[in-house]
Amino acid sequence: MSPKRCPCGTGLTYAECCGRLHDGTATAGTAEQLVRSRYSAFAVGDPAYLLATWDPATRPPSLELDPAVRWTGLEVLATTGGGPFDVEGTVTFRAHARAGGADHLQAERSRFRRADGRWLYTDGEVDGGVG
Incomplete structure (x- = not known):
């Protein structure tokens, strides 16, 4: 049996990709990598990671994920800034x-x-929603 592919769609295994960020052995190097890891956190049901990577100024006090929602795909459409040497960035994406x-x-x-x-x-x- 082959290792589980990462939900974020890079083609890497979960352990090689977002799993390292979720378990704290690595941090996102770019804003896009953070988007991918946050999407994967929704997909694997990890609200603690979502809260830990949310700006304290805008973060909710708690977060409950709906177990009935099955995340099926992520498309990163555009990025502005958010690179290794930037301090701000935007990422436009579609989550299915x-x-x-x-x-x-x-x-x-x-x-x-x-x-x-x-x-x-x-x-x-946000344009559109789940549920």
Whole structure:
């Protein structure tokens, strides 16, 4: 049996890709990598990682994930900034999910900032939703 592929769509195994970020052995080097790891956190049901990578100024006090939502794919459409030497960036993406027997799409342009060497999700403009 082959190792499980990462939900974020890079083609790498989960352990080689977002698993390293989720378990704390690595941090996202770019805003896009943070988007991918946050998507994977939704897919594997890891709200602690989502909260840990959310800007404290905009982070909710808690986060509950709906176990009925099955995340089925991520498309990164565009990035602005968010590179290894940037302090801010945006990533536009589409996240696909299935819930209640129907397909759902969430399109978002997310904003990120780097603080103490770590990328954090600040907020985003959402077009569409799950549920």
